[in-house]
Amino acid sequence: MSLSRRALLTTTGATALLAVLPTDANARPRGRFTTAIRQIPLQGAVNVRDLGGYRTYDGALVRHGLAYRGDHLGKLTDADVAALAGLGLGTVVDLRIPLEVGYDGADRLPAGTVPVARPVTDHGLFGQLLAAIGSRDPVRQEEMLGGGRAAAFMREVYRTFVTDPANRAALAATLRDLADRDRGPLLLHCTSGKDRTGWTSWLLLVLLGVPEGAARADYLASNTFRAAYDARLREGLKQGGLMRNPKLIVPLQEVRAEYLDTALDQVRASCGSLFRYVSVGLGLEPRELLALRERLVAGA
Template sequence: MPLSRRALLTTTGATALFTALPTNAQAHAKPRAPRNTIRQIPLQGAVNVRDLGGYRTYDGGRVRHGLAYRGDHLGKLTAADLTTLAGIGLGTVVDLRIPLEVQYDGADRLPAGTVPVARPITDNGLFGQLMAAIGSRDPVRQEEMLGGGRAAAFMSDVYRTFVTDAANRAAFAANLRDLGDPARGPVLFHCTSGKDRTGWTGYLLLTLLGVPTASARDDYLASNTIRAAYDAKVREGLKQGGLMQNPDLIVPLQEVRPEYLDTALDQVRASYGSLLRYCSVGLGLEFRDVLALRERLVLGA
């Protein structure tokens, strides 16, 4: 039910706001056709950087442009990319990668004046497993590690940790609080590919802002379209370089899939009963945190 701005300022409004979070049935509903244009930031050294603004909310508002960004790693940015990011006035960049990923791809390159925040969220060993499989150059070992649905199952395990791991929950909560803090300036949060840890953060943010579930899911799934050409080149490079005979084994690790998101939502239901309780109990978000997000990031109501 649409929430008025006045309702948000009352205790009753607090309850209404949190109960506006989707039910499990809504969360698992088939996504509708996208109604929002993805605002990708064109960069030479990163593929999946985009502005989360523009989404309509249940109560007639719209997510503000230029304040919340999501992305993949920024370790390969060019001088031109730095100029582009300087132009959008980034205040804070939150890096969700673990140290092994940073070591492999390099620390973020950021415009002058941007505050870096290292906030690693575990990938449940995914990056190390992937590097070990590729580095072995052994097609039999690679099949044993990644074939037969094992890669997709590993991804589902990663998504469960978004709910079950206390340190991960604390990191997601901190991300959301930063996004609601005007002192942070425009915030960009990212991991390596900008699709899983970043995708869950984006899904939670849009949902808490009152964006319909279908649109939040569309944003999550958009990484597949945005990353498709780049990921195909990676697979071709692995094959041409003699590292993998069957690089399609890594497709489940490169993609986001509805079942991955649903795995996290199923774990939310199993652990907390609802997304409401996951946010309030699991993440420890209070009404003032959610209100700060909406006051800062939602235009009109």
């Protein structure tokens, strides 16, 4: 069950957050609540999009062209690289671990874009997926991924966004980069652009004052953008004789509300509130939160 905004935010000294995030769970934003997600169409990546365009509770607008989220950029074509050049990216933050980078390749980026390697552990997810597929053994694959085990593993991944100190440090550094006016537009990504990137993007939007429902919709939209690619991958595994039942990996390919809610439940268990997760767990100061909003929200 997801936490209410009041339960997440209530704490002494939460002035910086409460200034932009209402604690009334029934509050509604002024102006439009929803926005069309602006995807960046590329041939070598399917989940790259602009985080701008969302309305906040006070009717302000998250600026386009400053914060982007995506999947890995190791397979971009020359035309894709040119398209990214048109965004004027100053920094690309890669949340992948070295195993993922070694498998899919380093990012292909436009000249002048600064790459930042900032691994956030996937709790062994990528390695487990490779081991399961590489075994070609339907029995072992069922033992590793079947019976709800794949979804349970994903929930554990999301808990590490809260409990793992190195993960928290990487997430905090990325939010600080997004608040830095000298960095130019920033794109953050992992491998699929849905879990580590999804949690960071959800958190960013909520910190900017975007209603949780809209931030959650942005998180869940990865299922839409990745659906065709993921279906082709499953079919390829079956046709190639690697998996008899490729549907076993669906819980690893998808984002689900239960995964996000697991992280939020861990926030409550470990920190008591979203404010304490941000201020103590991530170590972000009120001035940094205000700088984030001032840079990314028009009229802030």
